[in-house]
Amino acid sequence: MNNSLLIALQSGSIPVPKDIPLPLPLPEWLLIILLVISFLAHIIFVNLMLGGSLLTLWTEIKGLKDKEYDILALEIAKTTTVNKSIAVVLGVAPLLSINVLYTVYFYSANALTGLVWIAVIPLVTIAFLLTYLHKYTWKTLENNKAVHISILALAVVIFLFIPFIFLTNINLMLFPEKWAMVKGFMDALLLPNVFPRYFHFIFASLSVTGLFLFWYMSRKNYPFETIFNRLTRYDIQRKGYSLALVASIAQFLIGPLVLLTLPSKGMGWNLILVILTGAAMALPAMWMMWKALSGAQENMSRNFYKIALLLTVTVLFMGSGRQIYRANSLKQHQELVKIKTAAFQEIKKQAIAKSKTAQTNEANGALSKADKGKKVFNQYCAACHKPTEKLVGPPVTEMQSIYKDNVAGLKNWIRKPGKKRPDYAQMPAFPQIADSDLNDLTTYLLTLNK
Known part of the structure; x- marks a missing residue:
């Protein structure tokens, strides 16, 4: 056993709770696979929800001067509420998986951030209701755009704040050594890596939304010409690729900062290899988007599915890297927890034996x-x-x-x-x-x- 673990255990410098001595409902490796896949499926639709809300807000503001963009804003808004609902449904599986796999860590982080973590429920509810109100009052408030835009703007502000809560909690659960110093949400928010991951997430949302906009408006069964008067499919395709490319480049610039702000305890060659492989998959996708934007109009859609596939593989690698870092960073603390749990189990065993002995002695009249x-x-x-x-x-x-x-x-x-x-x-x-x-x-x- 590592001497530093024993020193930490004896000194009490790291909070070490007892684990729950219950078997996992599934093999650990299967739960990890379920966590990674279900989380990635969930986060894609969260990206579409946030990115779609931001894009709707921007296009509706632009639509104050150009009616075509107001029409575009409405078309995007129709997809946002659907993607939002799917995101909520798909969020159940990763939440349950992480609770089962990392009960002590996830619960401790939630407890330390207190009311702010509980506030996720009313905040999400309010934001969802606002997006529905915005969508279904498009005609009613057509002549009062300031109010209509304000409804969406408030929803966007809430949508932008909620990821701070989740990222803060997920970040805090990885660092048990910080638990004794954290006095609430603001302390946890200021820990290293929260803000770089947040901005990386925002640009990921915009990148995914750009690709989604390209696909959604390019479908053959989408009645584009009957909806828009001046904008063409090519115009929207360019905007979708441009947004995806710029946001992807921003992710590449922020990515090293995300890695550098992560404490070294979770680093390892396995993590570096996975992250670099994922990044390598994104490079040809970005190159193909650039070629499409700078090439002939008839070639715009040629490599879309290749781009989407490469970026999907990138997301899989990045999600796997997240799990690898989580496993690396918690490994030593989990060993401490095992020691504490084993000691507790031994004390419990001795107490039960002593109780049985006392009962036996009492039954035999051995008590004075x-x-x-x-x-x-x-x-x-x-x-x-x-x-x-x-x-x-x-x-x-x-x-x-x-x-x-x-x-x-x-x-x-x-x-x-x-x-x-x-x-x-x-x-x-x-x-x-x-x-x-x-x-x-x-x-x-x-x-x-x-």
């Missing part, structure tokens, strides 16, 4: 009279009496001074007590105590501390 009396005292008397101090009733020492030579009197008092002094509450009667237990109790009371 005083031990039996203490048991009766704890059951009936300890709530009101302490050995040497006044509680509700007088201390045991006072009973000893009154009844030291009068065992029968003590028994009668316990059976049928009266009220001697106004400064003490009336003692209830205990006729239910068996004679044998009463004998043990009085012996215990009169011999306690002697």
Whole structure:
């Protein structure tokens, strides 16, 4: 075992909770595959939801001067609400998977960010309702564009804030050594890597949305010519590729910063290899987008599916890299947790054995009279009496001074007590105590501390 682990465990410098000693519902490797794939499926539609909302806002503002862009904004808005609903449904699987695989870490991060994490539910609800309100009041508020745009702008602000919460929590769960220093969401937000990952995510959303816009408007069954008057499919295709290319380049520029701000404890050659392979897959896709933008109009759609496939493979590699970093960074702490859990299990095992031994001894009459009396005292008397101090009733020492030579009197008092002094509450009667237990109790009371 690594000496640094033992030092950390003994010094208490790293919070080390016990794990839940329950078997996983599926093999760990299968749960990891489910986590990676379901998360990537979910995040693609989250990208489309956020990117679509941003693009709708921009095109509707531009549509104040050019009606064609207002029409484009409405067409994009129709897809955003659908993508939003799919994103929510697909978010269940990765949330459950990460809870099962990393229960201690995910729960701890959620607890440390407190109310802000809980606020995700009302924030998402409000943002969703705003997008529906924006979509279905397009005609109603046609002559009041300031209000209509403000509805979407508020939804976009909320959509932009929610990823901060998720990224902060996912980031915090990877660094148990920071848990003792984090005093809330703002502390966790300022940890390294949150902001670089956030901006990388924003540009990923715009890149995915650009490709989606290209595909959606290029479909043969999409009645483009009956919807738009001046804009052409080629115009929209150029805009989609341009957005995807610029956003992808921005991701390439931010990517090294994301890696450099990650603590080194999670780094490894396996991670570097996966990340570089994913990045290498994106380069020819970006080159093909550039060639399409700078080439002949009739060749615009030629390599779309190759581009989409290459970028999908890139996303798979990047998602796998995320899991590799998670596994690397938590490996040592998980070993600490195993030590703590094993120690707890051993203490539990010993306590159960001791309890069984005590029960066996009691059944065999091995308990002393005083031990039996203490048991009766704890059951009936300890709530009101302490050995040497006044509680509700007088201390045991006072009973000893009154009844030291009068065992029968003590028994009668316990059976049928009266009220001697106004400064003490009336003692209830205990006729239910068996004679044998009463004998043990009085012996215990009169011999306690002697």
